[in-house]
Amino acid sequence: MTVSRALRNPDKVSQKTLTKIRAVVERLGYIPDPAASALAAGKTNVIGVIVPSVTNNVFSDVMRGIYEEAEGSKWQIQLGNSRYSPLEEENLVRTFLSQKPAGLILSGLDQSEVTANLLRSADCRILQIMECGPDPYDMMIGFSHVEASMAATRHLLEAGYRRPGYIAARLDPRSQRRLLGFQKTAEEAGVFDANRIVTTPRPSTVTLGCELVADLLSKAPDSDAILCNNDDLALGALFECQRRGLRIPEEFGICGFNDLEMMAAANPSITSVRTFRLDMGREAMRWMSNALTGIEPDKPAIDLGYQIIARKSTARGAGR
Amino acid sequence: MTVSRALRNPDKVSQKTLTKIRAVVERLGYIPDPAASALAAGKTNVIGVIVPSVTNNVFSDVMRGIYEEAEGSKWQIQLGNSRYSPLEEENLVRTFLSQKPAGLILSGLDQSEVTANLLRSADCRILQIMECGPDPYDMMIGFSHVEASMAATRHLLEAGYRRPGYIAARLDPRSQRRLLGFQKTAEEAGVFDANRIVTTPRPSTVTLGCELVADLLSKAPDSDAILCNNDDLALGALFECQRRGLRIPEEFGICGFNDLEMMAAANPSITSVRTFRLDMGREAMRWMSNALTGIEPDKPAIDLGYQIIARKSTARGAGR
DNA sequence: TTGACAAATGTTAGCGCTATCATTTTGATT
DNA sequence: AATCAAAATGATAGCGCTAACATTTGTCAA
Numbered sequence: 019m020t021v022s023r024a025l026r027n028p029d030k031v032s033q034k035t036l037t038k039i040r041a042v043v044e045r046l047g048y049i050p051d052p053a054a055s056a057l058a059a060g061k062t063n064v065i066g067v068i069v070p071s072v073t074n075n076v077f078s079d080v081m082r083g084i085y086e087e088a089e090g091s092k093w094q095i096q097l098g099n100s101r102y103s104p105l106e107e108e109n110l111v112r113t114f115l116s117q118k119p120a121g122l123i124l125s126g127l128d129q130s131e132v133t134a135n136l137l138r139s140a141d142c143r144i145l146q147i148m149e150c151g152p153d154p155y156d157m158m159i160g161f162s163h164v165e166a167s168m169a170a171t172r173h174l175l176e177a178g179y180r181r182p183g184y185i186a187a188r189l190d191p192r193s194q195r196r197l198l199g200f201q202k203t204a205e206e207a208g209v210f211d212a213n214r215i216v217t218t219p220r221p222s223t224v225t226l227g228c229e230l231v232a233d234l235l236s237k238a239p240d241s242d243a244i245l246c247n248n249d250d251l252a253l254g255a256l257f258e259c260q261r262r263g264l265r266i267p268e269e270f271g272i273c274g275f276n277d278l279e280m281m282a283a284a285n286p287s288i289t290s291v292r293t294f295r296l297d298m299g300r301e302a303m304r305w306m307s308n309a310l311t312g313i314e315p316d317k318p319a320i321d322l323g324y325q326i327i328a329r330k331s332t333a334r335g336a337g338r
Numbered sequence: 339m340t341v342s343r344a345l346r347n348p349d350k351v352s353q354k355t356l357t358k359i360r361a362v363v364e365r366l367g368y369i370p371d372p373a374a375s376a377l378a379a380g381k382t383n384v385i386g387v388i389v390p391s392v393t394n395n396v397f398s399d400v401m402r403g404i405y406e407e408a409e410g411s412k413w414q415i416q417l418g419n420s421r422y423s424p425l426e427e428e429n430l431v432r433t434f435l436s437q438k439p440a441g442l443i444l445s446g447l448d449q450s451e452v453t454a455n456l457l458r459s460a461d462c463r464i465l466q467i468m469e470c471g472p473d474p475y476d477m478m479i480g481f482s483h484v485e486a487s488m489a490a491t492r493h494l495l496e497a498g499y500r501r502p503g504y505i506a507a508r509l510d511p512r513s514q515r516r517l518l519g520f521q522k523t524a525e526e527a528g529v530f531d532a533n534r535i536v537t538t539p540r541p542s543t544v545t546l547g548c549e550l551v552a553d554l555l556s557k558a559p560d561s562d563a564i565l566c567n568n569d570d571l572a573l574g575a576l577f578e579c580q581r582r583g584l585r586i587p588e589e590f591g592i593c594g595f596n597d598l599e600m601m602a603a604a605n606p607s608i609t610s611v612r613t614f615r616l617d618m619g620r621e622a623m624r625w626m627s628n629a630l631t632g633i634e635p636d637k638p639a640i641d642l643g644y645q646i647i648a649r650k651s652t653a654r655g656a657g658r
Numbered sequence: 659t660t661g662a663c664a665a666a667t668g669t670t671a672g673c674g675c676t677a678t679c680a681t682t683t684t685g686a687t688t
Numbered sequence: 689a690a691t692c693a694a695a696a697t698g699a700t701a702g703c704g705c706t707a708a709c710a711t712t713t714g715t716c717a718a
Contacts, residue, residue, distance in 0.1 A: 035666080053705090100407050280570075351697085379676055
């Protein structure tokens, strides 16, 4: 028992015994059995993380933030991939909860009714990431996708583009909200045209960006800009426009979403909406870890915001 | 006891009892406690996966393959990120082994001596991925990085380039072997020049590709091609060359490594060495799962090979 | 020196499963 | 109906740890 204490609450054990125990632990190479610990204590140090994709850049940045912050702490990350399916998410939540996790981090606001009930009655902390919205189960950290895409659309309008289109691949709930933001702002400015919305259920790639912009230009050849649902598409759009000899930004403006590192390197550099993915992961993990140590946040939700990074691809007229 | 059997070995229980048990399980929403199971059985259904990076496209593709194949099976994936550090890898192996995993999947051939000993005496299956080499601990699946980069270098030479350079970011062991392959082939052809090797310890980005090619062109302005250690760098190189008005492929050839999807979409499209990352992940998981079910592979290692995908960025002279 | 209290350490039971072996049931065969 | 092996089910103990409480040791003031 004293050994158990020495390993988990060193301050409850005298310095003398502590040294002795540590020496023996070292000599024997003793490592506690987490299964036995979980069984006896009725809880684990596992923090479950459920994301819709492990490939998507966006989530891999968030994951990296989470892992970075978890590194060296006692918390073990358990990753689950819901592949954008609410049903798979439900199963994952069920599996994860059976492991008596200390906490659960999951994406977005759009859980199935069953999942929502599981979460509400769950005996662990819940943290929603990626989005901000009303009624968190527990804690929430993200930003407003609608507002971000509204700002991006305004940016295109302010740059002088008058016939903007929108391209998007696989429409998860967040993508839909971004599309909504575009539509709203375009309508308010009286420049909305449904023909300039091109979407597909296929997953997003650079090649798909080429195809979608080609589609757009055949359906609405007079389009003079696009807001892309993400940066892969934006890069594809750039390549396709270049192949067609469209001058960017003079004849055609391009704006991406997320501001991946490559947007600054592109030629011309591509305007994008910066989102704070790494920070979101780090902050999520830090927050969770605090909550589990008894340090409650003063508010249940954090909005990390966004930032329009204007670059050459929308610098119409201007020299830069 | 019969319930335990019904859930793990349904064929050892009569049809009648099985139906009865399943009905009750369903009604109660019973889910077995994995911790108790692990403690009693002395083993788990966890397969530990240790990769050097969770962000890098290469590993995220492999991870996706692994997850896809694990989906729906009884195997639980536990991911660890060694961040390219042999020491962190050692700690992760230790932590993972304390969980009594069914198997361990890890990257490459270059473990520390301590790690190697841990693995050799480990009571679980071991699978090395990403590379092929001698003396697997247990099983191995990957390809030869040296041969792949030799083939890429030959491709550049056959396309008529005579002063090829090499750029690389963070030199993990696999990158080093690729550099070695380049050097060897270039030397054999009598075109090797150490001034045309530009490397940096910084992690790879598209922007870094721009910088490295700029470096190369200032150190050895007469270079007429580069082999890039990966596709991020290749894309950056393309952008930088375009900014400098270098005509690709006529004046300068570019070859990447991995053949990320965007290489085909680029303008001009970029030659790259295709590697089978998704298949590697899938095959790894399938192989591991077979081995754990008693189906032994007939050979301890699989070489998945590579493929030179020749595109416009090295099509000197030719129309395409 | 004594008592009072806190700090440190120890005792006991049990977390929810599964390995092992014992027992009962089933079904085929004489 | 009796016999026997195989199939199915059951009883028991214990995996390695921790919660809860009990006991011992140490510290300080009166």
